[in-house]
Amino acid sequence: MRIDTHHHHKKAGENLAFVFFMNLAFNIIVIAGGLATNSMAILADCIHDMSDTISIALAWFLERISQRDSSDNYSYGYQRFSILGAVIISVFVIIMAFVILSEAIPRLFAPEGVDAGGMLVVAIVGLIFKSISVWRLHDGETFNEKAILFHQLGDVFEWVAILILSIVLMFWDGAPYLDPFVSIGIALWLIFNLGRNLYKAVQVLLQKTPDNFDVDEFRSSILSIDGINEIDDFHIWSLDGIDSVMTLKVSIDDLKNQSKIKEEIYSISNRYHVVDITIEFD
Known part of the structure; x- marks a missing residue:
């Protein structure tokens, strides 16, 4: 059984398109502000804000591909392009x-x-632009959205820090070292969070059992179905970190009950975002 469900990828594509154009407009402001203020924190943001725009464009492109239906070459569909985007971006x-x-x-x-x-002026503008992007992405489900969300959150924290730093520097000329210190803190935050997102995305590509799937609970639920004796060759993996694919072989008392048993297995599997199930009876 195959359930076609691309709604979360369609929504993700719309979210990433919005954030892309927000970042594209903000690039000009950051570049001009960094050159005008000679701030290392802002100049550093010039570099990674340009990477923001490139990575968001890539994420948007791959998210659009992931919405395509299955084909002869990609029989499971294109949903894994979303995970590919998350890995590249991270x-x-x-x-x-x-x-x-x-x-x-x-x-x-x-x-x-x-x-x-x-710095104060640029920080205020940056905080507005990035906060809007975070708001748009905060309920995203895909790894692609999460990768960009962490990046945008890092930007929000950075602009808050730059805002505070600019106020401090207005009254304390002896603290210019705080400017690069802020950049270091934000860079370490990005490395940690994007590293975690990359690790989870790679687990999906390696077909690890989905984190939200309790194997023991699922086995118990299936074995409790009247007429099932045993489960063999059970496999489950995630297509994109959200939707999963399952194959299993079940031993039953009476092959005449296949249809009824199938429906019960489908009902149990739907709790786990399983969109493609192959069941073999013996």
């Missing part, structure tokens, strides 16, 4: 976070003066 952002670290750490030992007033 790796890309982690690399960019290390680039930020390489730029910010030397500044700790050789801090430079910044335009605190200009």
Whole structure:
């Protein structure tokens, strides 16, 4: 049995399109603000904000592909393109976070003066743009959306930190080292969270049993169905971190009861976002 369900990927595509155009517009502001203020925190954000836009565009593109129906070449459909996007984006952002670290750490030992007033203006604008993007993505289900959400959350934290930093620098000229310190903190936060997202996405690609699937509970539920004696060759894996595929062989008392037993297995499986089930009887 195959259940066609692309609603979460369609919604994800719409969310990512919205966030993409928000980031594209903001790129211009960040680049101009970073050059005008000479702030390492903002200049670092110039680098990873451009990576934001590229990664979101890629995520949007792959999310649109994931909505396609199955074909002869991709018999299970294209949903795994969403996971592929999450892996690529996570790796890309982690690399960019290390680039930020390489730029910010030397500044700790050789801090430079910044335009605190200009930083404050850019930070306020950045906080508005990024907060809107986070709001749009906060209830996303796909790994693609989660990867971009963590990145956007990192931006929100960074702009809050830059906002506070700019106010401090207005009244304390002796604290320019705080500027690169903020960049280092945000880069480490990105590496940690995107690293976790990457780990989970790779688990899906390696066909690990879905986290929301209790194997013992499922077996017990199936064996409690009247007429089933045993379960053999049971396999389950996730297509995209949300929808799963299952195959199993069941031993039954009477082959005449196949239809009734199938319906009961389908009913139990639906609790776990299983969209494709292959059942063999013996």
